[in-house]
Amino acid sequence: MYSLMINGKRQKVAVSPDTPLLWVIREHVGLTGTKFGCSKAQCGACTVLIDGRAERSCQTQVKDAVGKKITTIEGIPDNNPVKKAWISEDVPQCGYCQSGQMLQAVALLKAKPKPTEADIDEFMSGCICRCGTYQSIRKAIHIAAGMSSKGGGK
Amino acid sequence: MSRIVNISRRDFLKTGAMVGGGLILGFSIPGAAPGTPVKPKAPFSPNAFIRIGTDNIVTVIVNKSEMGQGVYTSLPMLIAEELECDWSKIRVEPAPVAPEYNHTEWGQLQGTGGSSSVRSTWDQFRKAGAAARMMLVKAAASNWQVSPDSCRAEKGYVINDGLNKRLNFGALAEKASRLSPPKEITLKGPGDFKVIGRPTRRLDTVDKVRGKALFGIDAKVEGMLVAVVSRAPVFGGKVKTFNDEKARKVAGVKHVVQVPSGVAVIAADFWSANKGRDSLEIEWDLGENAGLSTEDMRARYTGLAATAGIVAKKEGDAEKAFASAVRKLTAQYEVPYLAHATMEPLNCLVDLRKDSCEIWTGTQFQTVDRNNAASISGLEPEKVKIHTMFLGGGFGRRANPRSDFVSEAVHVAKALKKPVKVIWTREDDIHGGYYRPMWHDRISAGIDEKGMPVAWRHTIAGQSIIKGTLFEQGFIKDGIDKTSVEGAADIPYSIPNVYVDLHSTDVNVPVLWWRSVGHSHTAFVVESFMDELAHAAGKDPYEYRMALLDKHPRHRAVLEIAAKKAGWGTPLPKGHARGIAVHESFGSIVAQVAEVSVGKGGEVRVHNVVCAIDCGSVVNPATVKAQMESGIVFGLSATLFSEITFKGGRVEQSNFHDYEVARMKDMPGIDVHIMPGKEPPQGVGEPGVPPVAPAVCNAIFTLTGKRIRRLPIRAEELKA
Numbered sequence: 096m097y098s099l100m101i102n103g104k105r106q107k108v109a110v111s112p113d114t115p116l117l118w119v120i121r122e123h124v125g126l127t128g129t130k131f132g133c134s135k136a137q138c139g140a141c142t143v144l145i146d147g148r149a150e151r152s153c154q155t156q157v158k159d160a161v162g163k164k165i166t167t168i169e170g171i172p173d174n175n176p177v178k179k180a181w182i183s184e185d186v187p188q189c190g191y192c193q194s195g196q197m198l199q200a201v202a203l204l205k206a207k208p209k210p211t212e213a214d215i216d217e218f219m220s221g222c223i224c225r226c227g228t229y230q231s232i233r234k235a236i237h238i239a240a241g242m243s244s245k246g247g248g249k
Numbered sequence: 250m251s252r253i254v255n256i257s258r259r260d261f262l263k264t265g266a267m268v269g270g271g272l273i274l275g276f277s278i279p280g281a282a283p284g285t286p287v288k289p290k291a292p293f294s295p296n297a298f299i300r301i302g303t304d305n306i307v308t309v310i311v312n313k314s315e316m317g318q319g320v321y322t323s324l325p326m327l328i329a330e331e332l333e334c335d336w337s338k339i340r341v342e343p344a345p346v347a348p349e350y351n352h353t354e355w356g357q358l359q360g361t362g363g364s365s366s367v368r369s370t371w372d373q374f375r376k377a378g379a380a381a382r383m384m385l386v387k388a389a390a391s392n393w394q395v396s397p398d399s400c401r402a403e404k405g406y407v408i409n410d411g412l413n414k415r416l417n418f419g420a421l422a423e424k425a426s427r428l429s430p431p432k433e434i435t436l437k438g439p440g441d442f443k444v445i446g447r448p449t450r451r452l453d454t455v456d457k458v459r460g461k462a463l464f465g466i467d468a469k470v471e472g473m474l475v476a477v478v479s480r481a482p483v484f485g486g487k488v489k490t491f492n493d494e495k496a497r498k499v500a501g502v503k504h505v506v507q508v509p510s511g512v513a514v515i516a517a518d519f520w521s522a523n524k525g526r527d528s529l530e531i532e533w534d535l536g537e538n539a540g541l542s543t544e545d546m547r548a549r550y551t552g553l554a555a556t557a558g559i560v561a562k563k564e565g566d567a568e569k570a571f572a573s574a575v576r577k578l579t580a581q582y583e584v585p586y587l588a589h590a591t592m593e594p595l596n597c598l599v600d601l602r603k604d605s606c607e608i609w610t611g612t613q614f615q616t617v618d619r620n621n622a623a624s625i626s627g628l629e630p631e632k633v634k635i636h637t638m639f640l641g642g643g644f645g646r647r648a649n650p651r652s653d654f655v656s657e658a659v660h661v662a663k664a665l666k667k668p669v670k671v672i673w674t675r676e677d678d679i680h681g682g683y684y685r686p687m688w689h690d691r692i693s694a695g696i697d698e699k700g701m702p703v704a705w706r707h708t709i710a711g712q713s714i715i716k717g718t719l720f721e722q723g724f725i726k727d728g729i730d731k732t733s734v735e736g737a738a739d740i741p742y743s744i745p746n747v748y749v750d751l752h753s754t755d756v757n758v759p760v761l762w763w764r765s766v767g768h769s770h771t772a773f774v775v776e777s778f779m780d781e782l783a784h785a786a787g788k789d790p791y792e793y794r795m796a797l798l799d800k801h802p803r804h805r806a807v808l809e810i811a812a813k814k815a816g817w818g819t820p821l822p823k824g825h826a827r828g829i830a831v832h833e834s835f836g837s838i839v840a841q842v843a844e845v846s847v848g849k850g851g852e853v854r855v856h857n858v859v860c861a862i863d864c865g866s867v868v869n870p871a872t873v874k875a876q877m878e879s880g881i882v883f884g885l886s887a888t889l890f891s892e893i894t895f896k897g898g899r900v901e902q903s904n905f906h907d908y909e910v911a912r913m914k915d916m917p918g919i920d921v922h923i924m925p926g927k928e929p930p931q932g933v934g935e936p937g938v939p940p941v942a943p944a945v946c947n948a949i950f951t952l953t954g955k956r957i958r959r960l961p962i963r964a965e966e967l968k969a
C-alpha cells in the first residue's frame with residue numbers, strides 16, 4: 096500500500112512497487128487527464144509535476160513518488176495563466192497531448208518567467224503533438240508569460 | 250447488416266423526428282463518465298441532429314468523430330446559422346449508430362474521413378437547423394395568434410416586433426414538438442451568414458484544457474479488466490504454441506486467452522497485464538513473410554516501375570510525343586511505409602453480454618466496426634452499440650474496413666465473458682500495420698525547344714489500400730485503385746500528352762489511408778518533378794507552373810498569394826532558399842512556399858511555410874488555419890523523419906525514438922492565407938499535407954543543387 100499526495104489530496108493505492116505513477120494516477124486514482132503515449136520518456140503525454148518539476152510519470156515508479164507533491168492537470172487551477180492562455184489561444188486539436196504540454200509549460204514558466212524562443216524549443220521538445228499545435232503552444236506560452244509578469248512576476 | 254435502410258439526404262426530416270425522440274434514452278457523451286445516461290429536459294427533437302430543452306439548451310448530435318479537426322464546432326455552426334440559437338447554449342453529443350447518421354456521400358455507412366465532414370453536411374445540417382427554427386417560429390406565432398411571417402428568430406428567441414413580444418426557445422420547445430416538420434425550407438444566402446465564416450472558438454477546448462475530455466483510453470465500466478495482446482512479430486504469423494505459466498504468476502494477471510490475432514493477457518490493470526505479456530512464451534509460425542525486407546522490396550519496386558502497368562490515364566499520344574521531344578528527363582522517386590502514430594495509442598473497451606454488446610472507442614468508422622463486432626459476437630448489428638469517444642488523433646488509422654482494434658477487443662471479450670479494455674502500447678501501434686503504403690514512382694517528361702513539357706509519363710508501383718475491402722466496388726475500376734493514382738492521373742498542368750500507369754503490388758503488409766492518402770506521395774513526385782523541369786528549362790519554378798496552369802485559375806490564385814506573401818524572388822538570409830508547390834486534394838487547392846536552410850551535417854531546417862488555401866466557402870476560418878498548420882507539421886514529419894522499414898519480416902522501428910516525428914524544435918513559422926470562396930465548402934483536414942514535402946525538397950535543390958527523390962530526407966545526401 097502506497098500513500099501518495101496528489102493534487103493536495105492523500106491517495107492510498109495497493110499496487111506493485113514498480114508500477115509507473117502514470118498508471119497509478121490513471122487507473123487507481125482515476126484521474127484520466129494524464130495520458131499514456133509511449134512509456135519510454137519519448138512523448139511527454141504523461142507529464143506531471145513532482146515537487147514542482149515536470150516529470151514523465153511513465154518513468155516514475157510509484158515507490159519513488161511517496162512523500163512528494165504530485166500535481167496533475169486536474170490540480171492546476173482554472174485561473175492558472177497557462178490554462179487561461181491555452182483557452183484563449185484555443186490550443187488543443189485532438190487534445191490528447193495537451194495536459195502534458197501544459198504541465199511542461201507550467202514548469203518552464205517557473206524556471207524561466209520570460210522564456211525565449213530557444214528556451215521554448217529546449218523545454219518543450221520532449222512533448223510530441225501529432226496534431227501539430229506547436230505554433231499555438233508557443234504563442235500561448237508567451238501569453239501566459241505576459242499574464243504572469245503582469246500579475247506580479249510570479 | 251441487410252436491415253440497414255439507407256435514408257437519403259432529403260428523407261431525414263421525415264424520419265428524424267421519430268428517431269430523434271428515441272435518442273434521448275441513455276447514451277454517453279465524451280466528458281461524462283461512460284454509461285452515464287443523459288437525461289436532458291428536451292421535449293423538442295425536430296430531427297436526428299437537434300434537441301432543444303425547456304432549459305434552452307440546444308444539443309447538437311454530431312455524426313462525425315472529433316479527432317482534432319474541429320467537427321464538434323464546425324458542424325454545430327452549420328445548425329446555429331439557420332437555427333438562430335444562442336451559441337453559448339449549444340452542447341454536443343456524439344451520434345449513436347443509426348441510418349439517419351449515415352454519411353451523405355458514402356451510402357449505408359456512418360463515418361468520418363476523406364476531409365468530407367463539412368462538405369457532406371453543409372446542406373443537411375443547415376436544413377436541420379432551419380427546420381427546427383421554422384417550427385419554433387410557428388409555435389410562437391400560434392401563441393400570439395399572428396402569422397409566422399411576422400416573427401423572426403434571433404439568439405435563442407422568437408421575436409415579434411409589432412407586438413414587442415419575445416419567447417425563448419425553451420419556452421417554445423414543448424409546443425414546437427407537437428408541430429410537424431416543414432415541407433419546404435429555404436436556406437440563407439452567404440450574404441446573410443452570421444455564424445458561418447467567423448473565426449469561432451472550439452466548443453471542446455475547455456474540457457480538453459481541464460483534462461476532462463474523455464478519450465477511448467479513458468473509458469471505464471464497472472468490473473472492467475484490462476488486456477494487452479501479444480501479436481505475431483511478422484504480418485500473417487500465427488501462434489504455434491504458447492506457455493502462459495509465468496504470465497499467470499504475475500501479480501494482478503487474471504486470465505490468458507488465445508484470440509485470432511495472438512495471445513491476450515488480462516489483468517486488473519494495464520501494468521500487470523503488460524508485465525504478464527512480457528512473461529509469455531510463445532512459439533510463432535511466422536508464415537510467408539518471415540523473409541520480408543525493405544531492401545528487397547525497393548529493388549523489386551524499382552524494377553516494376555520501369556515496366557508498363559495498367560493504364561490509369563491516357564491523353565494524347567505520349568509515346569509519339571516523347572519520340573519528337575527535344576529532350577527527355579526521367580527520375581525515380583520513392584517514399585516508405587508510414588505509421589499514423591496517433592498520439593492516443595489504439596484501444597477499445599467492450600462489454601459483451603448474452604444479447605447485447607457495448608463498445609467504447611475512438612473510431613472513424615462506426616457502422617463498419619459495429620457490423621464487424623456483430624458478426625464476431627453473433628449478435629444482430631442493432632444489438633451492438635458504439636459509444637464514440639474523443640479520438641486522440643485519427644489520420645485514417647481509426648477508419649479501418651477490417652476494424653482491427655475493435656474486432657480484436659470483441660474477440661477478447663467473447664473469450665473472457667467480462668467487460669474488457671484492450672490497450673495497445675506504442676510498440677504495438679508502430680508494429681501494428683495498416684501503414685501508408687511504400688511507393689515507387691518513375692516519371693519522365695519530353696520537353697520542347699522552349700523547355701515546356703509536351704509528353705508526360707508517370708508509372709506508379711505500390712499496394713492498393715482498397716483491394717480486398719468492402720470499398721472495392723466504389724474505388725477500383727478496371728484494375729485501378731483510384732486512391733493509388735489520385736493527384737497523378739489528374740494533374741492540372743497543360744501537357745498535351747499524358748500517360749499514367751499503375752502496378753498494384755501484392756505484399757502482405759496491411760495498408761490503409763494515411764492523412765491525404767494517395768496525395769501523400771503523388772504530390773511529392775509531381776511537384777518535385779515539375780521543379781526539375783523548371784530548372785532544366787532555366788525558368789523560375791513559380792513562373793513555370795503559372796504558365797502551365799492556364800486552365801486552372803484557382804490553382805493560379807493560390808500560387809500567386811503564397812508566392813506574394815512569402816516574398817518569392819526577394820532576397821533571403823545567406824544559406825536560405827525557398828521552394829514552392831501546389832496541389833489539389835479533397836476539393837481544395839493548397840499552395841505552399843517553404844524557406845529552408847541546410848546545416849554542415851546535412852540537417853535540414855525549415856524556417857517558414859507560407860500556405861494559401863482555396864477550400865470554397867469557409868465555415869470556421871480558425872479551424873481552416875489550425876488544419877493547415879496541423880497538416881504541414883504532419884507532412885514535415887514524413888518529409889524529415891518518419892519511415893517504417895522491414896528486416897527479416899519484422900518492423901525495425903518501435904517507438905518515437907526511432908519512428909521520429911516533428912517536435913517543437915523542428916517547428917517552422919506557419920503563415921496561412923485563406924481565399925474567400927462562394928462555392929460549397931471543401932476539405933481542410935488533409936489538403937495541407939501534400940505540398941509540404943515537395944516545397945521543402947524544392948527549396949533544398951535551389952540551395953544545394955541536390956535533388957531529393959527519396960523520403961524521409963537523409964542528412965548523408967546533403968552533407969557539405
Ligand code: FES
Nearest residue numbers: 133134136139153
Ligand atoms: S508516456 Fe511518458 S513520455 Fe510518453
Ligand code: FES
Nearest residue numbers: 189190224225226
Ligand atoms: S492536440 Fe492532438 S496530439 Fe496534440
